[in-house]
Amino acid sequence: KAGVTQTPRYLIKTRGQQVTLSCSPISGHRSVSWYQQTPGQGLQFLFEYFSETQRNKGNFPGRFSGRQFSNSRSEMNVSTLELGDSALYLCASSSLTDTDTQYFGPGTRLTVL
Amino acid sequence: QKEVEQDPGPLSVPEGAIVSLNCTYSNSAFQYFMWYRQYSRKGPELLMYTYSSGNKEDGRFTAQVDKSSKYISLFIRDSQPSDSATYLCAMREIQGAQKLVFGQGTRLTINP
Numbered sequence: 614k615a616g617v618t619q620t621p622r623y624l625i626k627t628r629g630q631q632v633t634l635s636c637s638p639i640s641g642h643r644s645v646s647w648y649q650q651t652p653g654q655g656l657q658f659l660f661e662y663f664s665e666t667q668r669n670k671g672n673f674p675g676r677f678s679g680r681q682f683s684n685s686r687s688e689m690n691v692s693t694l695e696l697g698d699s700a701l702y703l704c705a706s707s708s709l710t711d712t713d714t715q716y717f718g719p720g721t722r723l724t725v726l
Numbered sequence: 727q728k729e730v731e732q733d734p735g736p737l738s739v740p741e742g743a744i745v746s747l748n749c750t751y752s753n754s755a756f757q758y759f760m761w762y763r764q765y766s767r768k769g770p771e772l773l774m775y776t777y778s779s780g781n782k783e784d785g786r787f788t789a790q791v792d793k794s795s796k797y798i799s800l801f802i803r804d805s806q807p808s809d810s811a812t813y814l815c816a817m818r819e820i821q822g823a824q825k826l827v828f829g830q831g832t833r834l835t836i837n838p
Contacts (some may be wrong), residue, residue, distance in 0.1 A: 663823040
């Protein structure tokens with residue numbers, strides 16, 4: 614079974630631009646969560662989607678948004694990029710039968726210049 | 727103050743040593759505790775998961791939880807160079823299954 618895939622793997626943007634990151638969960642998994650990982654703050658929860666609905670949200674500004682499609686694929690969007698948004702963005706998926714095991718993708722490395 | 731505190735290290739030990747990694751937390755609502763391992767340029771992978779105080783063993787790994795002290799540990803016995811990675815503790819409340827709160831991560835190097 615294929616793991617969680619994230620595209621693109623690397624991205625360079627400039628301040629003020631917006632960016633969209635994509636995540637394809639493991640087949641059959643309906644829950645997708647997003648995390649931001651930085652050296653200073655570590656791994657921080659952004660939001661979680663289940664059956665196309667946002668179920669949980671972390672403490673991030675409204676510039677960070679996401680959505681989930683009917684096939685469980687998810688995207689997150691960051692508008693008006695700031696230098697501090699440079700981070701590794703990780704996506705994780707989990708199944709209904711094992712909600713406590715989150716399978717992480719390799720992440721998208723976003724650099725904001 | 728962060729909800730979860732973890733010494734970032736780095737920690738360097740010889741092969742075969744017993745490694746002890748620790749986290750403390752302040753939120754008494756945390757009831758589920760996990761340890762993840764993250765290799766360079768990879769996403770975290772779940773190593774251990776527990777929800778009760780006490781010890782849980784899986785091969786060379788033992789997870790220990792002390793809810794009264796708000797303290798969790800991961801022990802690695804007979805450490806191998808392949809165990810070199812960053813280890814992250816994570817925890818969550820009863821509600822909000824996917825909203826994990828992570829420690830900073832400890833970078834561990836096992837020297838042959």
